[in-house]
Amino acid sequence: MGVAFDYCPERPENIDTILNGLDRYNPETTTVFEEYIAGQCKSQTYDSYANLALLKLYQFNPHLARDETIHNVLVKALTVFPSPDFSLCLSLLPPYVLASSKADKGPPGSGTLAEAVQHLSTLHTQLNNAQYSDFWNTFDHDDLCADLTADVAGFEDTMRIRIAVVVSQCMQEVGRDVLEGWLNFRGEKFDHFVKDVCGWTIDGQKVKVPLNKENEARSVVQRETVKFDQFSRMVKRAYEQPA
Template sequence: MVTAFDKSDARPAHIDAILNGLDRYNPETTTVFQDYVVQQCEDRTFDCYANLALLKLYQFNPHLLQPETTTNILAKALTVFPSPAFSLSLSLLPAHTQPFGAASTGENTASATNNNNSIPQQTSDFVESIQKLTHLNSLLESAQYALFWSTFNSDDLYADLVADVAGFEELVRVRIAVEVGKAFREISADVLAQWLDLKCREALQKFVADVCGWEVDGTVVRVPKNRENEARSEIKSERVGVDMFGRVIRRAFEQPA
């Protein structure tokens, strides 16, 4: 059964009470939500609804925005792709951090913050972090998994951005494996190793067997049949009774006036 968007099995009772009451718009609850983000990073859970509530508080109260918490929310959203979590989170961030159009340049960033004294002076590092996480999300959403890992490993900043998210790489590998399992019945072990960034054959075999429950047959990884990857034909028919066209047929035989 699919969990509703605003539900989370791991959500504490006090967070649920805030989300279901008027306190979700109270700036004093910002620290509570921030602590909850830290908890999600540590115990590998994800509560999109609560994280969006925190970003909405940041939107209403720009002076409370915490760059590290914001990037942690985006990093956590990467671990649940494909889902709208990342794009929804991104839409609530300040305009000068968006990776679209001229607003993403450093010059416009400075002017945007200087034009509104209520917005804290955001460093170029924060904006760059948003851009890099957005790029990673684009690669995942477009199924460019090998390029995702090569990009992720190309800059130490990526590792710094996800350092607070426990098991980030493993969580992403699991999500990639889920998507592979939906589309393939068998796949080259070398290709899968690139997509999962598991260059050691022993590590690949262990992940495939223990985590995915798949079978490695020489140079090929075989994926069991499931509802998504099973090739099956569908015959769709529609019954059209004569009575549905009775009036048309009757009028065809009527004598003209």
């Protein structure tokens, strides 16, 4: 049996009660959800269903929305890429924020929610396009990105692990210099992460990833059964004269 999409093993009982009752639409629960998200940032846990529920409450009650909490929700959604969580979060933000964060509308004002969305969307796009070196370059040289992710404990380590997971799913071997750029690690830190955290091996200038069900090349033979009478009908129609 598959895991339910709203399942979260770390979810407190009071949050679960709210999510499964009418109180999830009660504006008074916004503070409860906000505290819960702050806890997720500190404990390195993640509850997509609860975070989306808060954004929905903000959508219904825009006067209650807190930019800092929205920032944290978006950053936490980044940490589970390549899942669609970040895009789901964006879909619940006010339209004016999304419109003013587009380049063709001009740069958003400094310190606004739209500016934060623009910068985090850049990181999201780079991750989705597997531009991992660009992701780290943007992150390291964009002061706003550093500020936006400051509340999320272990953000950089989490992103390295997520990148490593994607690499393990599609590669058996990768150049050391390439992987160093993707992980933003070099020297002893790189060696430790690759060997001790990932369990991969370093062979000269190559990093080898153990075979698994995702990265193992397998030949697939496609078979299609077509009955003889299907051919006969097709040939007959080809020779029929139009009426």
